[in-house]
Amino acid sequence: MARRDVRLALILSATLILDPFPLPAQEPVVPLVEVLDIRVTNVDVVVTGPDGRPADGLTAADFELYEDGKRQEITNFYEVGGAGPAAGTISIEGAEPVEVEGPRAPRRFIFYFDNGSLSIQNRNQIFPAVREFMEQNMSGADQAMIVTWNRKLEVDLPWTSDLKLVDATLEKMSGAMAGASQLQAEKRRVERMLDQLEAEAEDPSTLTSFTQLEAAARSYAENVRFDMSQSVNAISKILASLSGVDGRKVLVLATEQMPTTAGGEIFEKIESIRTRAMVSTTSTLRGGAQRGSRVTDVSKFNIISMIDQLANIANATGVTIYAINPKGTGRNDSGTADLQMTGDNSSVDFADSVQALDGVSVLARKTGGAAMVGAPASLALARIERDLGSYYSLGYRAAPGASPNRNIELRVKRPGHSIRARTSVYYRSLETEMADRVIANHLRADLSNELGVSLEADPVTSDGSRQLLPMRIVIPVDSLTLLPSGDGTFTGGFSVFVCSGDGAGDTSGVNVQSHRISWPDAQAVQMKGRRIGFAVQVPVEKGRHQVSVGVVDHLSQIQGFATMRIT
Secondary structure (H helix, E strand, O other), rough: HHHHOEOOOOOOOOEEEEEOOOOOOOOOOOOOOOOOOOOEEEEEEEEEEOOEEEEOOOHHHHHEEEEOOEEEOOOOEEEEEOOOOOEEEEOOOOOOEEEEEEEEOOOEEEEEEEOOOOOHHHHHHHHHHHHHHHHHHOOOOEEEEEEEEEEOOOEEEEEEEOHHHHHHHHHHHHHHOOOOOOOHHHHHHHHHHHHHHHHOOOOOOOOOOOOHHHHHHHHHHHHHHHHHHHHHHHHHHHHHHHOOOOOOEEEEEOOOOOOOOOOHHHHHHHHHHHHHHHOOOOOOOOHHHHHHHHHHHHHOOOOHHHHHHHHHHHHHHEEEEEEEEEEOOOOOOOOOOOOOOOOOOOOOOOHHHHHHHHHHHHHHHHOOOOEOOOHHHHHHHHHHHHHHHHHEEEEEEEEEOOOOOEEEEEEEEOOOOOEEEEEEEEEHHHHHHHHHHHHHHHHHHOOOOOOOOOOEEEEEEEEEEEEEEEEEEEEEEEHOOOOOOOOOOOEEEEEEEEEEOOOOEEEOOOOEEEEEEEEEEEHHHHHHOOOOEEEEEOOOOOOOEEEEEEEEEOOOOOOEEEEEEOO
């Protein structure tokens, strides 16, 4: 991913200093090496019975789980039912099942409002429904984040457990003027242009050509593709903020635009015009319509790879994605509003919405969520509430493999029952996870700091071409793990991850510096209670007013995170 260029020259120099002792001889800097282990992978599963209601009382024996086609033994099994204390059975391989009762794990809610596509009418319907949903479902240690998108990401509310803040933010947003401002206006303009060109082409004296129509469609598609790439990048950074966080994690996308083919609706309109032109005896578009081909445009503007990338990140961080779009619920020509639920095989009669939102259907299916189109926002959120209140968590031991992306297939043995779960898991290296967390630290700033990392800085300087922030990443020696090597020395090491950015997700690449420690026994004893300072110089870039740092111990893999504002 471009945002995680771990070799970017962010740090111009890195020097290890010791406080208060001089630096003993060190071995050369070495890359971070992840200790390979057998991972326990958890997959959340929503099960419904023949009546469509949540099915409870199932056991691990009722499920089969396959990774890349190979059946896996379910070693951990847990049922969640109701919003109160969680009760269920934890089964661990080689041990008797254990009945447990206690508070459920904290939940994380991210609400992403696409102001670039949502109409004002739909936004105004969604906000009160979300407020009611949060009043009913947010409690205890649960946290929520609210962001909006309109060509750039705005964090309206950073992570918080304060329900009053959530409610106040949503109330304020409901009174703001926004919605369907740019891309939707551009779409309507292109549609009018195509209609006008088609009408003019019926006059043989005009010079209207099919090429003009295709050029207008492709220009719009380019804009959609660019906006999609920026939006996907922004969502990816938000998902990264949940890396390593336990509990149920949900991203709710409120949008009217996430296609798998940029400009797909306009290309469909072009095809309709092509069909009419080819049978017309007067249209000047006829010759160009016969020579043109839709295949090239569909291939060129296919952006399913972006959607797949986002789904991989969601699966790697354990996030379930739901999409809501109440488009069409206010129409008078339909007595009912159809609800598209990914995995439920329900129909949708709003073809234009489906065309524009086939991307969120892919995201929902791959992450175990649902894409809900044409339903009132309150009904869509009620489905999310039901999913959160009744599900199963299945765990298995995933062996290391060559491919980080593994397909997951779950089956339920009960007749008439159906399940919904993520379709893949994506394993990342420790280095990749650390880079994601350092980026996420700009948004969360509450990641654990078990290593006790602290930051110190000197005044900003200049190298003649740009400004630099000299800073020291301070690590207590006692928090690092050092082991005797058998030759009279203690060895260990750590890696430092640094990036600059802001609270809205605009970040530089992540720079990684690794250091190996090899101290004589006597020196290791002297270093007890002391600190290591890793000196770096960070370029000061416009708009990026914060530095985020992460440190991981090579032996224990314990981590520490810290941030510092650039003044």
